[in-house]
Amino acid sequence: MTARLSVVMIAKNAADVLPDCLASVSWADEIVLLDSGSDDNTVALAEAAGVRVFTSADWQGYGIQRQRAQQYATGDYVLMIDTDERVTPELAHAIRQALANPQPDTVYSIARRNLFLGRFMRHSGWYPDRVTRLYARERYRYNDNRVHESLEASGARVVALQGDLEHLTCRDFAGFQRKQLAYAAAWAQERHEKGKKVSAAAIFGHTLGAFCKTLLLRGGVLDGKQGWLLAVVNAQYTFNKYTELWALNHGYTEKRPL
Template structure:
């Protein structure tokens, strides 16, 4: 007998991309969506697709919001995805096989194919970009990180699945940049609260390191023009987060400058 699967996602203002995401997981036993205060038709679209919709605008970070969403699920297993991701038929087949015969004390990782400026990247550290997203609901939970949250599964065996999760990482460059800046800011504030510090030399070394790591160590040059551009973008993201941390260390805030 197959275990029941709950597809769980968090969302905000995803009306333009949600229908394709939902269509790719229509085979699941249930789909749960936790909205964090959309101003568009996200909630209506989800309800029309028979998704179990909940709303919680008390945003405290990605990890906490994912765990809240998981709390509404009833399936034996959770597949945690984002609204800008799509489950391929090959991945769906792999997941169904796990539901019929899961391994004890195991969680399952999925390879993501990330879109950047019209190209699904094959290098640059963006593929296979494995993420652990399939797991037993009652055994595992997400950490409380504000950004770059991950599943907490100490001691569990991680089993890679066949098939890809398509990730529309960068459909619109301006929106992608805004998201990157918000991630960098949240990262810096989280590190600052933990007492982390960085020097000007540290900012420059981390920035240069991010560029070289993407382009050379992760063979970004094999991704053509997009590989070079992504190396610059990764360097920019690294510069932003460490500079924000430096500014917080120094007490330079917008409020103080007004």
């Protein structure tokens, strides 16, 4: 018997990208959206599309918020996506095939096609950028990480699905930079609270390593101008997160609630 699917997402001020996202998964048995306190019309758009909408403005990080959102799902399987992602027709077909023959001890990875400054990257570590997003609801959940959260699926068989998940990662550079800076601060604070240290010399080593890894080891040079720019952006992000950790280690910046 075909398993029921719940598409689950978390959102905040996503009115500009939500309609296309919802349209790409309109075939699911249900769509659940947990709003984090939007002040645009995200909630109204979702409700008008028949989405089951809930609210939790007590932000404790991405991992916890995904766990909360999953609690509202009723399907046998969860497809966890973001509001700036779109399920392609080929991926939708692959998901329906997997649901027709459910294997609860199996989780499914999906290739993300990431947009950066007008180009869907094919290299640079941004493709296929596989993420595990389809899984049995009662068996698996996300970890508690504030950023870079992932599915806890130790021991599960991982099957790669055909088709891509289009991710509008950087459609607005200033907004992308603000998000990257917030991720860096959250990453640094999480590690500082765990007692992690970093030296000034290590900051520069990590930064240079991130640039070379993106451009050379991950083939960013094959992505043209965007590949070079992304190498710089990745180096910048690495510099920001390790410098923030160094500043926290030395009491040069304030710890803040996340």
